Amino acid sequence: MLTEVHVPEDVPAAVGLIVSGATVLGGGTSLMPALNDYGSPPTELVSLRRTGLSGITVTGSTVTIGATTTLSQIEHDSRLQILNPVVRSIASVPVRNLATVGGNLFVPQPYGDLAVALVALNARAVPAGGSGPAELPLERPALVTAVTFELPAPGVFKYVKAARRRWNSASLVTVAATIVELDGLVSGARVALGGVSDHIVRAAAVEEALLGRPLTEETVAAAARAGLGELSPADDAYASAWYRTRVFPVHLRRALLGR
Amino acid sequence: MKIVSLRVNGAGQAFIARPGTTLLLALREQLGLTGAKRGCAQGACGSCTVLLDGQPVVSCLVPAVTVDGAEIATIEGLADGQVLSDVQQAFLDGFATQCGFCTPGMIMSAEALLDRNPDPTRDEVNEAISGNVCRCTGYEPIVSAVLDAAARRRSRAGEGAKL
Amino acid sequence: MPRVNPIDTEYFKDERKAGDFTVIGTTVQRSDALGHVTGRTEFFEDRTFPDLAHVKIHRSAHHHARIDSVDCSEALKVPGVLRVITHRDVPSNWYVVLRLIGIEPNDEPVLAEDRVLYKGEPIVAVVADSEAAAIEGAARVRVGYTELPAVFDVEEALAPDAPVIKQAGTNYFVYEGHHARRLRFGDVERGFAQSDRIFEWRYSSAPIEHAPTETTGCIVVPQSSGRLLIHSNTQAAFFTLDNTALILDRPFTDLQVKGGTVGGGFGGKVDVMVEPLACIAATLTNRPVKFVYTREEEMQVSSPRAAERIYIKDGVTNDGRILARKVMLYVDAGAYSRHSPYGTTKACAHLPGPYTIPNVYADCHCVYTNRTPSSAMRGFGVTIADFALESQMDRIARALDLDPLQFRLRNAYRDGDLKAHRKVAEGTALIEVIQRAAALVGHELPDEYLALTSTTPRGEKA
Numbered sequence: 073m074l075t076e077v078h079v080p081e082d083v084p085a086a087v088g089l090i091v092s093g094a095t096v097l098g099g100g101t102s103l104m105p106a107l108n109d110y111g112s113p114p115t116e117l118v119s120l121r122r123t124g125l126s127g128i129t130v131t132g133s134t135v136t137i138g139a140t141t142t143l144s145q146i147e148h149d150s151r152l153q154i155l156n157p158v159v160r161s162i163a164s165v166p167v168r169n170l171a172t173v174g175g176n177l178f179v180p181q182p183y184g185d186l187a188v189a190l191v192a193l194n195a196r197a198v199p200a201g202g203s204g205p206a207e208l209p210l211e212r213p214a215l216v217t218a219v220t221f222e223l224p225a226p227g228v229f230k231y232v233k234a235a236r237r238r239w240n241s242a243s244l245v246t247v248a249a250t251i252v253e254l255d256g257l258v259s260g261a262r263v264a265l266g267g268v269s270d271h272i273v274r275a276a277a278v279e280e281a282l283l284g285r286p287l288t289e290e291t292v293a294a295a296a297r298a299g300l301g302e303l304s305p306a307d308d309a310y311a312s313a314w315y316r317t318r319v320f321p322v323h324l325r326r327a328l329l330g331r
Numbered sequence: 332m333k334i335v336s337l338r339v340n341g342a343g344q345a346f347i348a349r350p351g352t353t354l355l356l357a358l359r360e361q362l363g364l365t366g367a368k369r370g371c372a373q374g375a376c377g378s379c380t381v382l383l384d385g386q387p388v389v390s391c392l393v394p395a396v397t398v399d400g401a402e403i404a405t406i407e408g409l410a411d412g413q414v415l416s417d418v419q420q421a422f423l424d425g426f427a428t429q430c431g432f433c434t435p436g437m438i439m440s441a442e443a444l445l446d447r448n449p450d451p452t453r454d455e456v457n458e459a460i461s462g463n464v465c466r467c468t469g470y471e472p473i474v475s476a477v478l479d480a481a482a483r484r485r486s487r488a489g490e491g492a493k494l
Numbered sequence: 495m496p497r498v499n500p501i502d503t504e505y506f507k508d509e510r511k512a513g514d515f516t517v518i519g520t521t522v523q524r525s526d527a528l529g530h531v532t533g534r535t536e537f538f539e540d541r542t543f544p545d546l547a548h549v550k551i552h553r554s555a556h557h558h559a560r561i562d563s564v565d566c567s568e569a570l571k572v573p574g575v576l577r578v579i580t581h582r583d584v585p586s587n588w589y590v591v592l593r594l595i596g597i598e599p600n601d602e603p604v605l606a607e608d609r610v611l612y613k614g615e616p617i618v619a620v621v622a623d624s625e626a627a628a629i630e631g632a633a634r635v636r637v638g639y640t641e642l643p644a645v646f647d648v649e650e651a652l653a654p655d656a657p658v659i660k661q662a663g664t665n666y667f668v669y670e671g672h673h674a675r676r677l678r679f680g681d682v683e684r685g686f687a688q689s690d691r692i693f694e695w696r697y698s699s700a701p702i703e704h705a706p707t708e709t710t711g712c713i714v715v716p717q718s719s720g721r722l723l724i725h726s727n728t729q730a731a732f733f734t735l736d737n738t739a740l741i742l743d744r745p746f747t748d749l750q751v752k753g754g755t756v757g758g759g760f761g762g763k764v765d766v767m768v769e770p771l772a773c774i775a776a777t778l779t780n781r782p783v784k785f786v787y788t789r790e791e792e793m794q795v796s797s798p799r800a801a802e803r804i805y806i807k808d809g810v811t812n813d814g815r816i817l818a819r820k821v822m823l824y825v826d827a828g829a830y831s832r833h834s835p836y837g838t839t840k841a842c843a844h845l846p847g848p849y850t851i852p853n854v855y856a857d858c859h860c861v862y863t864n865r866t867p868s869s870a871m872r873g874f875g876v877t878i879a880d881f882a883l884e885s886q887m888d889r890i891a892r893a894l895d896l897d898p899l900q901f902r903l904r905n906a907y908r909d910g911d912l913k914a915h916r917k918v919a920e921g922t923a924l925i926e927v928i929q930r931a932a933a934l935v936g937h938e939l940p941d942e943y944l945a946l947t948s949t950t951p952r953g954e955k956a
Contacts, residue, residue, distance in 0.1 A: 108372040166387040
C-alpha cells in the first residue's frame with residue numbers, strides 16, 4: 073500500500089530518501105498501474121518531478137538528456153530527430169507526456185524501447201553521486217540523473233519496432249542498431265534487441281556476423297541465424313515466444329536494410 | 332496527507348490528498364469534476380485524459396501531490412456557457428459518441444492535438460488519439476469529427492484575422 | 495451528415511403505407527450526445543457519497559480445488575478494513591440468474607463455500623473505508639486449497655472418464671431430461687443417403703471478452719426508509735433487482751435500481767456480479783458501498799462470450815441443394831450456468847441457418863468446464879453458429895464449383911417454408927438481401943436467380 077509520496081526539490085534530498093528505502097517515481101507510467109490496483113508492502117515513493125533533472129542539451133555532437141525529460145520532450149525537439157521514431161513507437165501521447173527517459177531505463181521488457189535505442193547508441197547513464205557514466209543496460213538499479221551519447225553520422229542509426237498495432241502497442245521485436253560502413257564493408261556494429269528476452273539483449277553474435285562483411289541480404293540473413301541463439305522470448309498477451317523468434321529475422325532485415 | 336493546490340479550468344482549487352490519491356481521483360471525488368473517467372487505472376484506456384500544464388496526460392497515473400501548483404484543464408472547462416468548443420460541437424454534429432465513456436478523454440486529446448497542430452492529417456489524428464480506447468469502436472466518426480473541428484477552428488482563426 | 499448508402503425503398507414497397515418511415519433515412523440527434531461531449535452524462539461512478547466504503551474480493555488461485563481453510567485475520571488487521579464477508583453472510587448464497595425464467599438448478603454460489611470451480615472465483619469480500627485498504631485487505635486473506643483435476647475442453651468434459659465438476663452430477667446442463675437441446679426434423683440419415691456428396695467440417699471459437707471501457711460496478715446507498723438504492727451500470731436493471739433481492743432474501747420492494755447509463759456493455763453487464771455483495775456490505779456497515787471491478791477483474795473474471803465447437807455434416811446434391819444437415823454444437827459455459835443454457839437454446843433455434851433443409855438433426859450441448867463462466871454477448875448462441883454455418887456454405891460452394899451466392903439463393907428459406915422447429919417462416923427477405931448485396935459489390939447473378947423472390951413459395955420439387 074502506498075504510504076507516502078515525497079516530492080523533494082533537489083537530487084541530494086531524493087538520494088537521502090532512496091537510501092532510507094523509498095522507491096523512485098519517474099513519470100509513474102510503469103509503477104502507478106501496479107500501485108493503483110494491487111496490494112503491496114508499505115511503499116514510499118520519491119517523485120523526481122521537482123528535482124530539476126529535466127532538459128535536453130546538445131553540444132557539438134554530444135547529447136545529454138536529463139532523467140526526468142519526458143518522451144514527449146524528445147519527440148518535439150528538432151535536434152533529436154534521430155530519436156523521434158523511437159519515442160513515437162512507445163505508448164501513446166498522454167503516456168509519453170508523463171513517461172521519462174530515466175524511467176524507460178528500468179521498465180520491464182517488452183517495454184523500454186528507448187532504452188534499447190540508447191544501448192545501440194552506446195549511451196551512458198550518469199548516476200547521482202559522482203561515480204562515472206555507466207554503460208547501458210545498467211547492471212544494478214541506481215538513481216540516474218541523465219543519459220548522454222554522441223550523435224552518429226546520418227544513416228548510421230537504424231530502428232524498427234514490430235508491434236500488433238501501428239500505434240500504442242508493446243514490442244514484439246525491437247531492433248536498434250548503429251552500423252558504420254567503410255569501403256563497402258561493415259566496420260562497426262552495435263545491435264540491441266527488445267521484446268525477445270526478459271532483458272534488453274546486446275546481440276553480440278549478430279554484430280560479429282556483420283563485421284567485415286558487406287551489408288547485403290545474405291550477410292543480414294546469416295547474422296539473423298547467428299542471433300537466434302541470443303533470443304529467449306516469452307509468451308505474453310502480445311505474442312508467443314514462437315512468433316517472436318519466427319519474425320526476428322524479418323525485422324532485423326527491415327531494420328538493417330530498410331526493406 | 333498533504334494540501335494540494337491546483338488551477339483547474341482557470342480557477343484556484345485546494346484539497347487534501349492521501350498518498351494514493353491520483354490526479355484523477357482528486358478531480359472526480361474531491362473537486363466533483365467527474366468528466367474524466369476511470370476505465371482502467373493503468374494508463375491504458377485514456378478515459379481519464381486531462382491537460383496538465385497544457386499537455387494531455389492519463390491522470391490516473393499522476394499522484395496528486397506531485398503536481399501541486401499545476402494548471403489543469405478538463406472537459407468541464409471547454410464550453411463557454413451554452414457555446415460548445417469546436418471539438419465538442421464537431422463530436423456532437425458528427426455522431427462521434429456512442430456510450431460516451433471515452434468521449435471526455437478523447438475530446439481532451441483532440442483539443443491538445445489542435446492546439447499544437449491546427450491542420451492535422453487523418454494519420455496524425457490517429458496517432459494523437461491512439462491512447463484513447465473507444466470500445467464501441469466508433470473511431471471513424473471520431474477521427475472525422477476531429478478533422479471537422481480543425482477546419483472549424485481554422486475558419487474561425489481566418490475570420491479573426493480579417494477583423 | 496449525408497448517408498453513405500441511401501435507403502432503398504424499392505423492395506416490398508407494396509407492403510408499406512404512405513407515411514411510414516418518417517424517421518429512417520433522416521438525421522436525428524442522439525438525446526444523450528450533449529451530455530457525452532460536455533462530460534455531464536452521469537455514469538454510476540460519477541456520484542460521491544460521504545462515508546463511502548469499498549468492496550474488493552479475494553479470488554480463487556486455482557481452476558478447481560477444495561477449500562480447506564480461510565483465514566481473514568491478517569485482512570482484518572489492515573487499517574481501514576471494516577469487515578470481511580464470507581458465504582455465511584450471504585442469506586441465500588446459491589443462485590442462477592435465469593431462475594427468473596424457470597431455469598434450474600441454482601448452480602453458483604455468490605461466495606465460494608467448500609470448493610472453487612474456476613480461477614478467479616470470489617471467496618471472500620473485504621469492506622474498507624478506502625479502496626486501497628480494501629485492496630490490501632483482500633490481498634491478505636489466506637486460503638488453503640487441495641487442488642482437484644480440472645477440465646478445460648468441452649468434449650473432454652463430456653467423456654465418460656472426465657471428472658464430474660458440478661454438484662448436480664453432470665458436466666452438462668440438462669434440458670427437460672436430455673443431455674442437449676435437440677432439434678429433429680425429417681430423417682437426416684435418409685437425407686445423407688439420397689445426397690451426392692457429404693461434407694463434414696469442424697469449427698471452433700475462443701472466448702471473447704467484451705472489454706467495456708467502464709468496468710462493471712455499482713454503488714449501494716442505504717436509505718432512511720430501510721431500502722437499498724443501487725446505482726448500477728447493469729444492462730439488465732430488473733434482472734439485477736430481482737436476483738439481488740432473492741440472494742438477500744428480501745422483498746423486491748426493498749431494492750431500487752437506478753441505471754441505464756452504461757459505459758459499454760455489449761452483453762457483458764447482464765450478469766448479477768457486484769450488486770448482491772455491495773448490498774450485503776452496505777447492510778452490514780450501514781454505509782454507502784462501492785464495488786467496481788478493476789481492469790484486471792474485468793478482463794479475467796467477467797464472463798466472456800462462450801467458446802464454441804461446432805461440427806456440421808451436410809448432404810448435398812451435385813447441383814447444390816442441401817438435403818440433410820447434422821450439427822453437433824458445444825457451448826463452453828465455463829464453471830457456471832449464467833446465461834449459457836439460454837444461449838445454447840438460441841444456438842439451437844438458429845439452426846440450420848436461414849436455409850430450407852428437409853432433414854435436420856442437431857444436439858446443442860451446454861457444457862461445464864473449469865474455465866471462467868461465459869455468458870451473454872451480442873447475439874450469443876447465434877454469432878458463432880453463423881460463422882460456422884456460413885463458412886460451411888462457402889466451403890461447400892467451392893467444393894462443388896458453385897457460385898457461393900447462387901448456392902445460398904438455391905437453399906434460402908422463403909415465406910411459407912416450414913422451419914426445422916416447426917415454425918412457418920415469414921418476412922424472410924434473405925433472397926432480396928443477397929440480390930441487393932450482389933448488386934452493390936458488382937457480383938453478377940444469372941437472370942433465373944435475379945427472378946427469385948422470398949414471397950414466391952418454394953415449389954414441391956425445389
